[in-house]
Structure formats: C-alpha cells, structure tokens
Amino acid sequence: MLDLFSYSDLNHSLLVFLALFFVLFYEAINGFHDTANAVSTLIYTRAMSANIAVIMSGIFNFLGVLLGGLTVAYAIVHLLPNDLLLNTTSKNALAMVFSMLLAAILWNLSTWYFCLPASSSHSLIGAIIGIGLTNAIVTGSSLVNALNIPKMTSVFLSLIFSPIIGLIVAGSLIFLLRYYLNNNKNFYRIHMTPLEREKIDGKKTPPFLIRIALILSSIGVSYAHGANDGQKGIGLIMLVLIGILPGSFLVNLNANKYEIKYTKDTLNNLEEYYLEQTIHKSNIIKNKNVINNSVVNYQFYDVIKNIQNTKLLLENISDYNVLNIKKRFQLRHFLLSISDFIDKTVNSSDINAKDKYFLITSKKMILKTIEYAPMWIILIVALSLSIGTMIGWKRIVITIGEKIGKKRMTYAQAMSAQITASFSIGIASYTGIPVSTTHILSSSVAGTMLIDGDGIQIKTIKNIALAWVLTLPVSILLSGFLYWITLFII
Numbered sequence: 001m002l003d004l005f006s007y008s009d010l011n012h013s014l015l016v017f018l019a020l021f022f023v024l025f026y027e028a029i030n031g032f033h034d035t036a037n038a039v040s041t042l043i044y045t046r047a048m049s050a051n052i053a054v055i056m057s058g059i060f061n062f063l064g065v066l067l068g069g070l071t072v073a074y075a076i077v078h079l080l081p082n083d084l085l086l087n088t089t090s091k092n093a094l095a096m097v098f099s100m101l102l103a104a105i106l107w108n109l110s111t112w113y114f115c116l117p118a119s120s121s122h123s124l125i126g127a128i129i130g131i132g133l134t135n136a137i138v139t140g141s142s143l144v145n146a147l148n149i150p151k152m153t154s155v156f157l158s159l160i161f162s163p164i165i166g167l168i169v170a171g172s173l174i175f176l177l178r179y180y181l182n183n184n185k186n187f188y189r190i191h192m193t194p195l196e197r198e199k200i201d202g203k204k205t206p207p208f209l210i211r212i213a214l215i216l217s218s219i220g221v222s223y224a225h226g227a228n229d230g231q232k233g234i235g236l237i238m239l240v241l242i243g244i245l246p247g248s249f250l251v252n253l254n255a256n257k258y259e260i261k262y263t264k265d266t267l268n269n270l271e272e273y274y275l276e277q278t279i280h281k282s283n284i285i286k287n288k289n290v291i292n293n294s295v296v297n298y299q300f301y302d303v304i305k306n307i308q309n310t311k312l313l314l315e316n317i318s319d320y321n322v323l324n325i326k327k328r329f330q331l332r333h334f335l336l337s338i339s340d341f342i343d344k345t346v347n348s349s350d351i352n353a354k355d356k357y358f359l360i361t362s363k364k365m366i367l368k369t370i371e372y373a374p375m376w377i378i379l380i381v382a383l384s385l386s387i388g389t390m391i392g393w394k395r396i397v398i399t400i401g402e403k404i405g406k407k408r409m410t411y412a413q414a415m416s417a418q419i420t421a422s423f424s425i426g427i428a429s430y431t432g433i434p435v436s437t438t439h440i441l442s443s444s445v446a447g448t449m450l451i452d453g454d455g456i457q458i459k460t461i462k463n464i465a466l467a468w469v470l471t472l473p474v475s476i477l478l479s480g481f482l483y484w485i486t487l488f489i490i
Contacts, residue, residue, distance in 0.1 A: 015094050019240045022101040024384040027233040029108045030120045031061065031388020038221040038389075041414035041445075046194045046205050047214040056215075057222040058386040064226020064429075065234070065382035071432030072228055074371045076235030077242070079128045079152060092487070093243030096131050099482035101236070103127040103475050111467050119436035119471055124232060125155060126475025134480035138487065150343075155434055162428070162435040163443035166420050170444035171451040173416035178451075181412075190415075193408045210411045217415055220422025225437045226385060227429035233381040234373050250328040252372040257318040259368065264314055266365040270338070271307045273358065274300040303341040310334040320369075332370050339363050409445070417444035439468065 038061075039053040048056070104123040129152070135141075181190055189197060189207050198204050205211060241249040255263075278300050313331055317323065323331065342363045346356050421441045428435040442464060 016240075016244055019094065019097045019101075019244065020237060022098065022105070023233060023236045023240060024380060026101050026105050026108075026124075026236065027230070027381055027384040028388030029105055029112070030229050030233070031058075031385045032112070032391050038218050038225060038418075041409060041418055042214060042218045044194070044409050045214055045411055045414045047211045047218075047414075053218070054390050056219065058389040060219050060222035061226035061230065061389045062382045062386035064223040064228075065230030065385055066226075066378060068227025068231055068429050070231060070234065070371055070373055072231035072429055072434050073235035073238065073373060074367075075155065075432050075434050076124070076128075076232050077239050077371075079125065079155065080132055080239070092135070093240075095483055095486040096135070096243065097240050099479050099486050100124075100127040100131050102482055103130065103479035106478065107471060107475055111471075114463075114467075119159070119438050119468065120229065121232065121434055121436045122159060122468070122471040123475045124236075125152075125159070125434070126472040127479035129472075130476040130479030131483055133476070134483045138484065158428065158433045158435050159439070162424060163439035166424055166440040167443040167447035167450075169424070169447075170416045170420040171447035173420060174412055174448040174451045177412045177416065190412045191410050193410050195408065206411050210415070213415050214411065214418070217418035217422055220426065221418050221437075221441065222389075224422050224425035224429060226382070228425050228435060229437060230381055230385050231429065232434060233385065234377055237377050237381065238373055247325045247328065250325075250332045251320050251323075251369050253320050254374070255320055255369060255372075260314065260318055260320070263366055263369055264311065266362050267307050267311050267314075267338075269358075270342075270362050270366075271304060271311070273355075274304050274307070278304075303338060306334045306337045306341075310338070335366050335370055339367055409448075413445070413448035416448050417441060420444045420447075 038057045039048075039050070042048045042053040043050050104120070104127045107123040108120055177190060189201075190210055192200070194204065194206070197206065206214060238249065252259075310331065313323075313327060313334070320328070320331075342359050345351060346359050351359075418441075421437065421444055424440050425435060425437055
C-alpha cells in the first residue's frame with residue numbers, strides 16, 4: 001500500500017486515492033443494492049429478523065470476498081484490451097477510472113431509488129464498453145480493437161444465460177418439492193406461506209428444519225455474492241492501479257524466488273510441448289504428402305518466440321523488483337500473449353484430455369505473476385461490500401418479497417430460489433464467470449412462482465425487464481460521455 005505514496009506530485013496522489021474511494025463506494029452501493037438477494041426470502045418467510053439477517057449477510061459477504069479467489073476479478077480486468085490498458089497515459093487512465101465508476105454508480109443509485117433489482121454487473125460492464133469505444137473514437141483507433149472481444153463475448157453469454165438457467169432450475173426444484181412433499185405429513189408445511197402457517201398452526205416462524213434450510217441457503221447466497229461481486233471490486237482496483245501506477249502493479253513484486261522458479265519451469269515445459277507439437281504436425285503433413293507445409297511449421301512460431309523472450313527476460317532473476325518498468329511491461333505482455341495462445345490451443349478440436357489439463361495448469365501457473373491482488377485490497381473491498389450490505393437493503397427487499405409474485409412466497413419457493421442462486425453464483429465465481437446475482441435470484445423467484453401457479457405481477461416484471469434492457473446502453477452512453485468530459489477536466 002506504501003506504493004500509493006511513491007509519487008511526489010500531491011495532486012496525482014490525491015487523484016489515486018479519490019479513484020480508490022470511487023471503487024469502494026461502488027462496492028458499498030453494490031452491497032446494499034444486492035443485499036435483498038440474500039435476505040428478502042429470510043425476512044418474508046420470518047426465518048430470521050431483518051436486522052440479524054442483514055448482519056449475517058454482511059459477515060458472509062465479507063468471507064466470500066476473502067476466500068473467493070481472483071478468477072472473476074481478472075475477467076473484469078481483461079475486458080479492456082491489454083494494449084489500451086498498458087499504453088494509456090496517466091491522464092487517460094484517471095479519466096477512464098472516474099467515468100467508468102461514476103457511470104456505474106449513477107445507474108445503480110437510480111435503480112435502487114426506484115426499487116428495481118437491476119444488475120450491478122451489467123452497469124459495470126456497460127461502462128467498460130463505453131470507455132473502450134470512446135477511447136477508440138478520441139484516439140482515432142479501430143473500433144474493432146477497442147474491446148477484448150473474446151472475453152466480452154464470454155461475459156455476455158454468461159449474463160444472458162444465467163437468469164434463464166436460474167428460472168429453469170428453481171422452477172424444477174419447486175416442481176420436485178411439490179411432487180414429493182405435497183402430501184407428506186412431515187413436510188407438507190413447506191408449501192405454506194408464513195401467514196398460512198400462523199393461521200393453521202398458530203406459529204409465526206417456519207418449522208425448525210425448514211428454517212435451518214432457509215438460513216443455510218441464504219448464507220450460501222451471501223457467500224457466493226461476496227465471492228463474485230467482491231471480485232469485481234478487486235478487479236476494478238487492480239484496473240485502477242495498473243493504469244495509474246504501472247511500475248508498482250504490472251507484476252507481482254512480492255513473488256518469492258520459489259514462485260519465480262515455478263514460472264520459469266512452467267515456461268520450459270511449455271516450450272518443450274510446443275516444439276514437440278511443431279515436429280508432430282510436420283510429420284503428419286509429410287505422411288500425407290503435402291508439399292507446402294509452411295503454415296503448419298510456423299503455427300507455433302509466435303508462442304515459442306514469446307516463451308523464449310520471456311525466459312530471456314527472467315534469466316538469472318529471482319526478484320521481480322530488479323526489473324525496470326520497461327521490462328515489467330514486456331513481461332506482462334509476453335505472459336498474456338502466451339496465455340491467449342494456450343486458450344486457442346485448448347479450444348482446438350485435436351487436443352487430448354491429458355494435454356488440455358497440462359495447458360490449463362500451466363496457464364494458471366504463469367498468470368500468477370500478473371493475476372494477483374495484495375491482501376490490503378482484498379480486505380478493503382470485503383469491508384466495503386459487507387458494510388454496504390448492512391445498509392439500504394429495504395427498498396429492493398420489498399420488490400423481491402412482495403411485488404414479483406401475486407402471492408407471498410412459500411417456504412419451498414424461498415428455499416428453491418436461494419439454493420439455485422447460491423449454487424449458480426458459487427460455480428460461476430470459482431470458474432471465473434462474472435454473473436449477475438440480481439438476475440439469477442429474481443429469475444429464480446419468478447420461476448418458482450410460475451411453476452407453483454401463483455402467477456407473477458406483470459407490471460413489476462415489465463419494470464425489472466426495462467431496467468435490465470436499459471442498463472447496458474445507458475451505462476455505455478453515460479460512461480462514454482463522462483470519459484469525453486473528464487479528459488478535458490483532468
């Protein structure tokens with residue numbers, strides 16, 4: 001953290017801290033915007049009081065950020081092309097940061113004010129797209145190269161399909177619970193609403209086992225939300241620091257000599273693998289009597305050259321601090337290029353399971369040098385998200401609890417929606433896919449209502465759908481406009 005004080009220019013240091021404040025403010029808003037996803041079902045089924053539920057959600061959001069890893073964080077970082085991130089000036093980097101965060105914050109606050117469970121992830125990704133496109137227009141560069149299209153495509157697909165999966169899975173769960181437990185004398189109460197339970201049994205709280213299941217599934221949603229959305233905050237801070245203070249954050253300067261040795265060994269193994277593949281491909285073509293095999297001979301030329309350049313850069317190096325800033329730029333560029341080529345190899349059709357495992361493992365190892373986050377960043381993001389989780393939750397809770405379905409949620413509906421959300425978001429977090437907690441939970445609730453035949457409130461669904469549809473274009477336009485304005489202010 002002391003690296004933030006390394007600039008003698010007071011104005012520059014203040015702008016860096018202001019940028020970090022914006023990131024943490026975004027995370028806090030994300031917290032109170034998304035708290036409802038974890039606690040609304042607990043509150044409306046009376047499984048736990050509102051205050052205790054919110055505190056519990058804050059704690060497990062904190063733990064989710066702390067233990068969730070960094071795969072989603074760097075999915076966010078890599079949405080912007082590496083060349084744009086590394087070649088930008090300090091002024092442009094600050095403009096990018098402020099406009100991107102301000103656009104996401106403004107949209108999140110607007111949807112929260114109108115009680116709409118819109119996606120913080122969509123607003124952030126839209127803001128990043130707006131930055132990339134506007135930067136291309138301002139600098140006169142290609143719009144095609146303004147964004148990391150492969151990364152952007154995978155993120156878009158996850159955001160589109162995750163709520164559909166949530167609706168189908170939660171609906172299926174409620175169907176199974178209806179089929180197997182509807183007439184079970186021990187568990188028929190699972191299909192009651194809290195008001196029906198009070199009227200029939202005279203008790204306000206759910207049955208013990210159902211209550212435990214509701215609490216555990218809510219804990220799962222809170223933890224998964226922290227792991228996924230907390231990583232987005234970590235990714236944003238690393239985006240800020242790489243853009244504004246590249247000398248200190250381009251590579252992990254705290255990597256020890258053993259980690260650096262593992263990286264060198266991995267590069268040696270990769271070089272050996274691609275050289276063998278070159279010989280193997282050439283032999284296949286010769287056996288097929290193909291005369292012109294120059295394309296195949298040079299198929300792996302670029303990756304082998306990048307591996308050899310990286311090895312040369314790291315020769316006799318046991319501490320990354322001895323590398324000057326130019327060499328740190330080169331190291332990051334080489335490692336990302338190697339990683340991208342590994343992805344292409346893994347996705348090819350003519351690779352066996354053993355080679356695929358080797359390449360995926362090797363990619364993870366070499367990226368540890370550049371895909372990292374200091375512990376102080378993880379802690380302050382975790383704290384911001386958990387504090388945000390404990391405030392401002394009520395507005396969205398009311399929408400999810402009362403305004404999606406025509407009737408109040410049953411215990412089974414609440415449990416099905418939460419189990420679906422916790423598993424879906426948890427899997428996405430550990431596979432590096434940034435998904436929308438809001439979309440998954442809201443669609444899961446709607447799925448349970450539809451399958452149960454309770455119906456949904458069309459007006460609310462239309463409003464939520466409108467917010468979802470508008471989030472990306474509004475965020476793109478807003479961040480682009482703010483970026484253009486900020487360039488003239490900073």
